[in-house]
Amino acid sequence: MTLLRTDGLTKQFGGLVAVDDVSFQVDRGETRAVIGPNGAGKSTLINCITGALEPTAGSVEFDENDITNLSPHETVQTGISKSFQTASIFPGMTVRENVEIAALAAEHGSFEFNFLKRLSGFSAVHETADQMMSAVGLLGDDDTEAGSLPYGDKRRLEIAIALASEPELLLMDEPTAGMSPDETADTVDLVERLQEELGLTILIVEHDMEIIFRIADRILVLNRGQVIADGTPEEVQESERVQEAYLGGVEL
């Protein structure tokens, strides 16, 4: 069953067509990968889905609702959250507070007049936060200031924040960028585990082909904004256009 569908999605920056007429689907429960050389338009595609960028043309549908023109916070409220390519956290706040703020948004929506209500009374928020911190293995660090975490932990916190929004679809833009091989392995395990435990649908942008072929159910390949292949890892691997695009680049 299709959870996310883009139709003719296009984003132009002046003369540059960063995303060019991209139509693809993400099925419920699958791990969908987007790959492509540098500058292929992967991040731009993600940004058009989240509402961070306004598409020049085309539409985005989530769970059979048109979400093309929603702002980012509205998109999150419909059930799509994103973990950032560079960890985007609240460095001066504790790990718990970082996660709680996302849990709070999932619990009470994008805005409430509750400024005289105690946060400590929102037990569902604290439970979600506990659950997500333990999912990424940060529960012991909940009182640590987020800014003082080691890099790998910051990235895991980033994922915990994205998860605490209780998404159906998790967008991950290069979750292992800048990680050591050990941290990368941990993160990949984490993604696989989350997928199972939380029944998530994942759309992941990743450069590391080994990871992609290990976790992806289907792969979308972009080059210069255009779809050049879309299918199972085996199908994509055999595609001539893909091999051409990557010639001299990453080995498949």
Next chain:
Amino acid sequence: MTDREVATDGGAVAESGEPASASGGSALSRLRERDDFVVVASAAALIVFPFLLVDVLGIVGDVIGLSIGGYTGLPSLVLIYGIIVIGFNLLLGYTGLLSFGHAAFFGSAAYSAALFSQVVPSPLLMVVVGTLVATLLAWPIGFVSIRRSGVYFAVLTLTFGQALYFYALGPGSWLTNGDNGFSNIEADGLFLGALPFDAPLTPLPFLDSYTVMYGFAAVSMLVAVWVGNRIINSPYGLIFEALGENEERVEFVGLNVFRYKLMAFVISAVFAGVGGALFVIHEQYIHPTTGLYWIQSGDFVIMTVLGGTGGLVGPVFGAFVFEYVANVVSGVSLPAIGSIGSLWRFVLGAVFVTIVWVFPRGIYGAGEDLVAMLTDRSGGEGGGDTAAADGGERE
């Protein structure tokens, strides 16, 4: 003002004495979350404050031959500014929005309270009306200004503030009495003047700074502290702080950034409005320069940063130091230099630079560091620094 009243603000949420997660925060920060504790501690401070400022410092001054004691009206004035900067800090310290136009809310509240006193000479209603006007004004000004961030936001608020100033000085003179100032304020006591503001609260002749006005300001301050404490321990407290740290991320966890920033702006204007109305009741006079000029807006910023933006009441210490320098130090006559007089801004500048240099987190931050140091030494475990850095206000 007890925990019991909590049920009225939402109902569904079950209140327990213990925060839902026992894992976070020190015993001290958990205490600070308790409204009753915060209010009682503040009340104790408010009871001794005039005695220390006026009586004790007065005696010390007599001994050393310098007039360093506060005058009778000073404690009230400090509290009035204190209320304003508590609200201002929710905007500046927590949400990270620097407004240079809060005189607009202070002054509009002061003028509308003054005007309203012509109709009904009730100080309580003056505060209500003044605050209402400031709040109503904050929506459109905030709505426009918050669309921009950083310097543009600051300049937009400044522009709105200055527009009001020039309006009050010129075209609005029929309302404000322009450059002559507005002086026939018709409320000089509680209960239709039965309890004059300068009447003493105690029969003790030496405690003459404990006036009805001081009591009025002190109760207002307690309400402000209570409300402020509720706000920083509510979802808004967490969201405001998060906005100050990483606005983009707040949007991407699904929160409406614009609306929350607008709420921070309006809430801070409410506090400024209460302060503006109290100010005009206290001074019995308002002029465009004291009420609406941009320097007034700047002074709120100075007080807040001086006091420290890390906690709820930090800025009150800044308001105290500011007003002390402006009103007491300015009257001190030094042996070699002579009267400080209008040089007080230089003294304030020196104090500001020194404090911000030595204690970047202001007077309150310095106090917190001191407490953390002392408790660390007496066997407490580390981590004092982290607890201090986030103000330790939440659990």
